[in-house]
Amino acid sequence: MSVPDYMQCAEDHQTLLVVVQPVGIVSEENFFRIYKRISSVSQISVRDSQRVLYIRYRHHYPPENNEWGDFQTHRKVVGLITITDCFSAKDWPQTFEKFHVQKELYGSTLYDSRLLVFGLQGEIAEQPRTDVAFYPSYEDCATVEKRIEDFIESLFIVLESKRLDRATDKSGDKIPLLCVPFEKKDFVGLDTDSRHYKKRCQGRMRKHVGDLCLQAGMLQDSLVHYHMAVEFLRSVNDFLWLGAALEGLCSASVIYHYPGGTGGKTGARRFQGSSLPAEAANRHRPGKPCSCLCPGALSTNGINPDTSTEIGRAKNCLSPEDIIEKYKEAISCYGKYKNAGVIELEACVKAVRVLAIQKRSMEASEFLQNAVYINLRQLSEEERIQRYSILSELYELIGFHRKSAFFKRVAAMQCVAPSIAEPGWRACYKLLLETLPGYSLSLDPQDFNKGTHRGWAAVQMRLLHELVYASRRMGNPALSVRHLSFLLQTMLDFLSDQEKKDLPIVRCVKLLSLPASLRPQKMKSLLGQSVSAKSPFIYSPITVHSRGEERSGKIDFQWVQGDVCEVQLMVYNPMPFELRVENMGLLTSGVEFESLPAALSLPAESGLYPVTLVGVPQTTGTITVNGYHTTVFGVFSDCFLDNLPGVKTGGSTVEVIPALPRLQISTSLPRSAHSLQPSSGDEVSTNVSVQLYNGETQHLVVKLENIGMEPLEKLEVTSKILTTKEKLYGDFLSWRLEETLAQFPLQPGKVATLTVCIKVKLDFSCQENLLQDLSDDGISVSGFPLCSPSRQVVRPRADSKPANPAEGSRPGDPGHVKTLEAILNFKYSGGPGHVEGYYRSLALGLHVEVEPSVFFTRVSTLPATSTRQCHLLLDVFNSTEHELTVSARSNEELILHAGECQRMAIQVDKFNFESFPESPEEKGQSANSKQLEEERQEARGLEINSKLGIRWTIISFRTGEASVEGLLNQLVLGHLQLAPLLWDVLVDGQPCDHEAAACRVGDPVRLEVRLTNRSPRSVGPFALSVVPFQDHQNGVHNYDLHHAVSFVGSGTFYLDKVPPSGQAACLGALLFLYTGDFFLHVRFHEDSSSKELPPSWFCLPSVHVRALEAQA
Secondary structure (H helix, E strand, O other): OOOOOOOOOHHHHHEEEEEEEEEOOOOHHHHHHHHHHHHOOOEEEOOOOOOEEEEEEEOOOOHHHHOOOOOOHHHOEEEEEEEEEOOOHHHHHHHHHHHHHHHHHOOOOOOEEEEEEEOOOOHHHHOOOOOEEEEOOOOOOOOHHHHHHHHHHHHHHHHHHHHHHHHOOOOOOOOOOOOOHHHOOOOOOOOOOOHHHHHHHHHHHHHHHHHHHHHOOOHHHHHHHHHHHHHHHHHOOOHHHHHHHHHHHHHHHHHHHOOOOOOOOOOOOOOOOOOHHHHHHOOOOOOOOEOOOOOOOEEOOOOEEOOOOOHHHOOOEOOHHHHHHHHHHHHHHHOOOHHHHHHHHHHHHHHHHHHHHHOOHHHHHHHHHHHHOOOOOOOOHHHHHHHHHHHHHHHHHOOOHHHHHHHHHHHHHHOOOOOOOOOOHHHHHHHHHHHOHHHOOOOOHHHOOOOOOOOOHHHHHHHHHHHHHHHHHOOOHHHHHHHHHHHHHHHHHHOOHHHHHOOOEEEEEEEEOOOOOOOEEEOOOOOOOOOOOOOOOOOOHHHHHHHHHHHHHOOOOEEEOOOOEEEEEEEEEOOOOOEEEEEEEEEEEOOOEEEEOEEEEEOOOOEEEEEEEEEEEOOOEEEEEEEEEEEEOOEEEEEEHHHOOOOEEOOOEEEEEOOOOOEEEEEOOOEOOOOOOOOOOOOOOEEEEEEEEOOEEEEEEEEEEEOOOOOEOEEEEEEEEOOOOOOOOOOOEEEOHHHHHOOOOEOOOOEEEEEEEEEOOOOOEOOOOOEOOOOOOOOOOOOOOOOOOOOOOEOEOHHHOOOOOOHHHOOOOOOOOEEEEEEEEEEEEOHHHHHOOEEEEEEEEEEEEEEOOEEEEEEEEEEOOOOOEEEEEEEEEEOOOOOEEEEOOOOOOEEEOOOOEEEEEEEEEOEOOOOOOOOHHHHHOHHHHHHHHHHHHHHHHHHHHHHHOOEEEEOOOEEEEOOOOOOOOHHHHHHHEOOOEEEEEEEOOEEOOOOOEEEEOOOEEEEEEEEEEOOOOOEOOEEEEEEEEEEOOOOOEEOOOOOOEEEEOOOEEEEOOEOOOOEEEEEEEEEEOOOEEEEEEEEEOOOHHHHOOOHHHOOOOOEEEEEEOOOO
16 A cells, blocks of 8 residues: 555444546536535445445545455445536447446456436436436436435445355365465465464454454444454464454444544434444443354354354453554554555554544554654655644644644645745645644734743744745735734744844934935026125124034035935844835924835845935925834834934934926937046036047037926036047037027926037047158159149058057057047026026036048148149048048049048148237247247138138048148148248239240240238348240250340349338340240349348249240
């Protein structure tokens, strides 16, 4: 046997076991409805007899237990009743076949079986059958009980025939040996003719017949057979069957002495037509044997019907004391066999039930203690729970309440064992509740009176902790809190001093200032509002002293009317469970204050845990935080800071100023992961980032929303650049505030916009010599006119790459990404707070990553054909990974591939820079002179850049400016500046700046030289010589042209003294004798007047004259 039946009792030995099971698919509701009606027929009176037949029904019975039916016949399944649904005739054969399959499970022991069919009507249902009963429905089945009674009578007929057959066996000495399953292999090869073997067979058979007699209602006969079986089996030391015989003797005696039963069933058994009740009245007192023998059915081979020779030796019915002794002996016999553990355990349970009726608790506890240590096979978790629960019930039955509670708690813990995949916390909690009476614990606080505690407090607290944990794990935190509060309310006297200290308590209270973006500040004539003073004096020591005293009693920040204010509490929860606090709020005075209640959970063993309580001051003035109120464990409490020991507070009084608007900003740019930290310590509420190329412009749209309750009346925007390493040209951030202010006052809920222009313009010069120099062949400042400078492409030098990655990130590298950071500060005010002189400040952090776009690796100039113009030569390098175009005003586009460098020439008009005369005082102040010169150069660079208008465009999506500011050295600036003396040469009255002047051979050519004095002083007189020459385009100039060019008059020109802003001119004529291209070089004579002036003032253009054939 492997599955114990903990509900067995001694009187079950006289019952017939009938199994009721469904066949096919039957709903649980319908099955148990019929099972209940079937099990109501538990005993019937046998016809024409005074005997009563008892039936024990089971809807589940392990087939392996059925194999022990010869050992104890009440374990044998003798009847099978099956219930099935069948609604059509075509399903009937299959249903009936299932019925036969079900019978085969218990086929070797079944006396009879029945099939109850519900739902089938028609021809099949009308056929009379003994083993099948048909019913139209589960409601229309009035004859079920009658059918079961007939079925039980058929079982009795088979039982009686088997009893008579065993009792009247005429087979001589050949009595079969009855065995339990594990004995069969041990008896193979034994001598069946030995006397020892025959006595074993006789003893087992007598015991078996005693079981049959007991089941058949023949109590007296069963006692005789049990007594004789005990004698036979004791003589051959057959201890297993001896124990069974002794247990059978005890069961028959218990049935005789206790007609009401020992299983705790309500009401006594009905002995219809039985002589037992009358005999029970004549029972002997305890210790007195009773004669319960009747002539019967014992044969001459140990089972002779003539029992007259053995009646005198029989021990008769056992007394109540002897019953327990025989139980002990039977259990001792079972204990010799490890395979009989289940039989031993069930015998202990039966003995305990008998002792409970006899009120012999101590002896019953010995049997139970033995049952605890009986080693069964590996039990499942469910079987362990059942075992401990039954032990608990049995201890409760004998009055051992605390012991019962102990095993009930063990069963509860087994429900949530680690080996269970889905712990049954609800079942655990239910079992724990059932243990409370055993530990003298009630959940009614009124049952606890001061000074009269019952039970072991330590155990009770442990149990309450387990209830708290189980209720929380089963998903009922309210129930958990209820148990926890009960624990503190009733067990507080038993907590140690340390445990009382470890209760959740507030350690620190701190009033918090408003967030930086909402913190009010006093105006300093910042927004057009003067600060109001309480004293008419500019300075008064009395006023200062009084304000100092005022500040000493208050906190140095303010709260704002209508804004949510915070108070932080540091709470310590040392308990090993989460603590729920409800309806927690602040207690204040001095100002009308709306406390916003909070509900919070303190984690288990949290240490110092910050808790923030909030509220809204409704009026202005001085507010004092007096404490807080809470609801913990269902108890409402007001806690004042003055009454809390060990609470640290940094002040509890703060000033509440009038209401201010609240501004919320959002932008068109994504938020930045870089949080700016200004050196001033101000907090930046929002950070945005953008990635731009050098020279690119981005518009940032800032939405200003008034989320407060007061109108926004004043706004001031300022910016501060945090990055100082990089040189910025132009305005990095710019905006027009007038368009935004036109939307003011901004009412609550309204939105205004401000557009901020972000323009990054860093140095475009390449400080490192990373590129090969472009060829300068034929290009020089003093060279000849060049109309179309050449374009060349270069690549970065192979030997100029950085030796290691760290060097590649230096600021001069073309691929280095630079960072710019700035803060936009919005100062705003409005409403009553503005009248009192308060404002708020909101900061927006801007993080800009600047990638290089183009670099100017070299800048130089070439003279143009006109003295008022020149060519600016720029070597442009594309440092991006994209193809881009570079263009200037009135100039064609230059296409640059990634990493490509090309030269572009821009013809520009020379610039008339304003002159800054240098005074003698400035010479002595070198620092001021240097600063003045830098300002001059920046102004000139800005003017040149605006005229050039150089822009780059990355194809299809990005564009920006390329600035030459900071690139132009003093020499280049000098070439780009108009000279103070402007010289013009005219041939036949036409300027010769752009094209060659044409003339005819033999015709005189009129030559005029003009001078415009732009300097602040008079200049001159000057003497000029005109030298003709021819350029052979091979580096050779021919000046020997006396035979080809002749002057009409003198070849030297004279100019008188020219006043400031004055003009002068000199005239002459030439005669060309041959055709060809001639150049005229005008030279100045070195005299005292020309030596006083710098050479750059004497820059005359070269004159190109083309002599053509004379007209015929």
